[in-house]
Amino acid sequence: MAALSLAATACGGSDDAEGGSAEPAAADEATDLTVVMWGGEDQEMTVDALVMPWAEEQDVEIRQDSPSDYAKIRAQVESERVTWGAVEVEPNFAHTACENGWATPIDFDVVDVSAIDEQFVDDCAVPILEYAFTIAYNTETFPTGEHPTSWAEFFDTEAFPGQRGFWRYATGAMFEAALLADGVAPDELYPLDIDRAFAKLDSIKDDIVFYDTGQEQVQLVSSGEVPLIQAWNGRIFEAAEAGQPVANEWNEHLLSYDQLIIPQGYPNTELAQEWMDWFLNNPQAQADYANASAYAPVNEAAMEFIDDDVAIELPTHPDNAAQRASVMDYRYWSEHYDPVSERLNEWMAAG
Template sequence: MRIGQLVTAVGVTGAMVMLSACSGSNAAEDGKTLTIVAWGGEDQKAHVRATAEAWAEENGITIKQDSPTDYAKLRAQVESGKVSWGAVEVEPNFAHTACDNGWAEKLDSSIDTSLLKDVEVTECAVPVLEYAFTIGYNTDTFAHDHPTTWAEFFDVEKFPGKRGFWKYATGAMFEAALLADGVKPEELYPLDIERAFEKLDTIKDQIVFYETGEQQQQLVSSGEAPLIQAWNGRIFSAAQAGQPVANEWNEHLVSYDQWIIPKGSAQAEVAQEWLAHYVKDLEGQAEYANATAYAPVSEGAMEFVDPEVAKELPTAPENAAKMSTVVDYAYWAEHYDEVSKRLSEWAAQ
């Protein structure tokens, strides 16, 4: 997921932002530099502060940042043999593709993946954070009753109003449509895309697409689309700002981003060391969660999350019990291009 879009933040350019983690700055001369690449904005800065800066200072490493993540640029760096990035935040479907095509390094055995959920780990990637696609709703419009299932989300007679969806193939729109049409969560994959489009056709005239987190918030907060398939952190931050919105956690879909190391990076060794630290850094992950309302990925980190924030995370026990499924990004790695083309054509009709 493009996490730079997830919090209220000022976007940053792709220019390099250098944060020296060492007072003497001999680290760069020694080659101990790690360039962390993510989606940008205040979110990325908060993430680096929480999980990298203290570790870098302790180990004599200079941290640099670049943004946003760019898949074409990553591939070009690898294929030219001129890799300037160390650890890169990517969507899991790309992580699968990068690993399969030899664009990403294999994980070192020093990284303790036993702390992580198996479904969120591959031989080339570990998770960055966890989030949920929820039913977000306007609490003024639906003050007394709101949809609690995807079937009700699609019921425009009982719950009138526009519906907002992320205009992105891996944005869980198809999964939601199939759940609404009666497909059991454990039988979702491989997705029946034809059936999903047929279900989406039933409310097509009520669909409003968003492309950024800001648009998502504006749609549901204003009531223009009082129901929206939401990123849980966006709804939480809007509610914290006093907007009339809330998350419905029933039948939510879990998603996540991953870290990969570009193949051939001169920083690969230090990147492996940082990822080994990252998965063990429970307090750092919790600090980031407190700032963004996106969940830590390592078992035990929830102990350090503010209780008020924890209630709005997919890893909270009461929310986790309501999960429908985790998005299958191995499926999406195989089918992303064809479904994206079909979605663009359908939306334009």
């Protein structure tokens, strides 16, 4: 299945993990927990804020591996040699893994999700962060106030000349953006009209540049080579803080999120779920991660502990949430990822 191939998450640091993954270790002791995320600086920030304070309190040894790899999860489960504990994945894979028995059902008597928006919780998965697909723009090419403020304007290459950037990935929200640009109402996006979306993408195909990593995304828009790009909000905020001429437009953004699963057969499943319960119900820890990463907490109570200059750049800030077009429907994508990906690859190859 194509969906089992490694996928670089939108907010992860996969482009920083070129040195390879850490050597995985079996969880031989009841006080070991292996966490697996996307690698790079984001994994460091996540572990520092959301894992280590709990581990130190509970005297738990934390082992790490990276990056998350869907084929490896399946292989570990099917060989009954599971060494990965809590693994960060995309929600469409979490749903597929649950249906196929590769992920352990969450014991909600152990993991309290009462403070979490139920749309982000699945039978086998809980959310770890939220982020947004935004319209990002180069502020030298399009000064703030003169930039596109809707997907319709993003697709208008006459009024706003220049190349457009999209993530080279079916669940990267390009189809949702194309349909919004073509006049589909936000509450009528799903199920996606893929034929209509491709027709809209055809209208600007010659101006589309695809990127593969967060680093490449930032380089393209900050250099002005691609002055308009569909972006991950945290990457753009980080670049702006570093002095790059970039900014997020929050109107019509698409809300996304990552989840955690526990591969079926992991020896220390109960310990992994105890950690999940801790971070989901620890607003301060989630705020610490948000302040470091500019990705949003999943517990709304964390917002009061987030620095004001960071909070205004999060999709959970009230001003930004009011401009949201839709939440990504990953149950739809768990069913349609493979055929749409195949068609997308053919479309890109056709030139």
